[in-house]
Amino acid sequence: MISYIYQLIKPKVISVKYKNIDVNNGKVIVRPEYMSICHADGRYYFGLRDAAILRKKLPMALIHECMGRVVYSPDDRFKVGEKVVMIPNAPGEEVSGEYENYRLDSVFSSSGADGFMRELVDLPAERLVSCDGIKPQVAAMTEFVTIPFHAADRFERAVQTGVGKIGIWGDGGLGYLTALVLKHKFPKAKICVIGMDETKLNMFSFVNETYLADKLPEGFRVDHAFECCGGNGSYYAIKQVIDTINPQGTLMLMGVTEDEVPIATRMVLERGLTLVGCSRSGRVDFENAVEFLRDKKALNRVERIISETVEINSIEDIYTSFEKDLVNPFKTVLKWNI
């Protein structure tokens, strides 16, 4: 069966590739229904990655945050019509103690392989998680929700002192979901969010405190920190974290930067800090995230970061959606009709 794949062939240009899907390959076939744009997709789309990287990775279909409906299942693990979230990570060979998302031979859709901008997606059943009953626009963002679940798991293993007070640097979507997941995982923790935009900070109604980064109160301290800025903001966030974190605190690094970031390692050493890098997620995080989204209050809060839902009926609509995503404060969700 021939399926359409909507590949980015160069910045701001998408073209269709046709691929023969072998229906008898034991995989489940899913029709994507809703997807959401990640900053990583935007960096490819607008050509903000290094030219050598773009040359190596393109052509490639974007999008790794996606839900769809099963249209074919080779066995009874999934039924036709069931709504599912797709796991973009194809794990490499299992290594004891290693998370699936850090294996050197793992392949990630929309980074090392085609993402989910496709007419139909064939995946092994173990790369799907049922999301029946969850509002599909929100289910589309499940992969994004898995990121703080994975980070929370790593934080739990790394933390040396009590959880106490956690500072989250970043008032965007990642900061918002990280605050939400940490509040869920560590209900007794005091969560404060440090950001640059007062309007965005007002969205964090469920945390204990919010601060503008340039107006931190005198003597402000946190026990641990999550850096959720990425880009140019990472440098300033990490610097402020190191200035305000208590000894032996844990700094979780979650924001993606294109440029290398100088870090005051002298202070890291002096304070005995632990820096933990976090990227992507694995199946267990998807299961936890879907379970989390089954709670109506949690779902309602996650839904609040959908800035806009764009109907995609043509390649032109894909172009429009990325332009809109540039100015949307939080997430752009795509209703995939093509």
Add this chain to the structure above:
Amino acid sequence: MIYAAILAGGKGSRMGSTDVPKQFLELDGKPIIIHTIEKMLMCDRFEKVIIGINPDWKSYCEDLISKHIGDNDKIIVCAGGADRNGTLTNVIDVIDGINGIGDDDIIVTHDAVRPFVTKRIIEDNIDAALKYGACDTVVPATDTIVRSDDGEIISIIPERSRLYQGQTPQSFNIKLLTSSFDALTDEEKATLTDACKILVLKNHPVHLVNGEVLNFKITTISDYQLAKAMLVIK
């Protein structure tokens, strides 16, 4: 109920070294008709997928389905008729024999040699046929269409913005289609080139569904080469 009809009634045409009907030519390791059937099977709204095939090639087609798809109780292979509408009539007779024809029953008819049809086009056809009773899949004409009545000089150049190229699927309320066909005169029946014209001749509106430029019909050796090339681009 909603049915898919894959029309493959045509006989052999010389597109390769052998005289095999073009729907059986291989595309990336699989006959064209199998690609088309598989895409129809991805739509769970279909009660049955009925293939109307030239009687000489019926058992061959059944063998291919058995080999590439296996047992599937949704698939029925029936003998095609003398022409396209004859094949369609045979498919409708099969439906009538299984479940009878209900007032709201829909048939989505598709050329076997259009394997690049998308799930979106199929779903849009079903929705339009349910809503309006009849629909045709089209793409806007990109070339200027020139009409010549004598084949020598231009008679008229119609305004391109109002011209479309017809593709398939074409989808219908089955009762509407059969009653309209029965109401045609023999002269009108002789002018039929496709099923939508049955409705047009009886002044029943046929709604347009957006197709895809590359949902093309593989009819010539160049089409076949193009289809093969499209599947090897990395």
